Amino acid sequence: xxxxxxxxxxxxxxxxxxxxxxxxxxxxxxxxxxxxxxxxxxxxxxxxxxxxxxxxxxxxxxxxxxxxxxxxxxxxxxxxxx
Numbered sequence: 001x002x003x004x005x006x007x008x009x010x011x012x013x014x015x016x017x018x019x020x021x022x023x024x025x026x027x028x029x030x031x032x033x034x035x036x037x038x039x040x041x042x043x044x045x046x047x048x049x050x051x052x053x054x055x056x057x058x059x060x061x062x063x064x065x066x067x068x069x070x071x072x073x074x075x076x077x078x079x080x081x082x
Contacts, residue, residue: 001025001026001027001028002019002025002026002027002028003027003028003029003030003035004027004028004029004030005029005031006029006030006031006036009027009029016039017039020039020040020041021041021042024041026039026044027039
């Protein structure tokens, strides 16, 4: 994984995009020495989203098996003013 400052990334943006999209590399952007963002390929982003969706489904299934009363979504929305 490459690390580059945001200032340098502005200068070499096209090259960085090519590294990520064609070279399957990840690039971490830093600002004042602190990691602030990452550039990843679309394939990696989609994989991360699938993993997140899977975790959300597992959490929802776990919540449904927990003891207690279920609250209808409509009631929750009303309490939230939605």
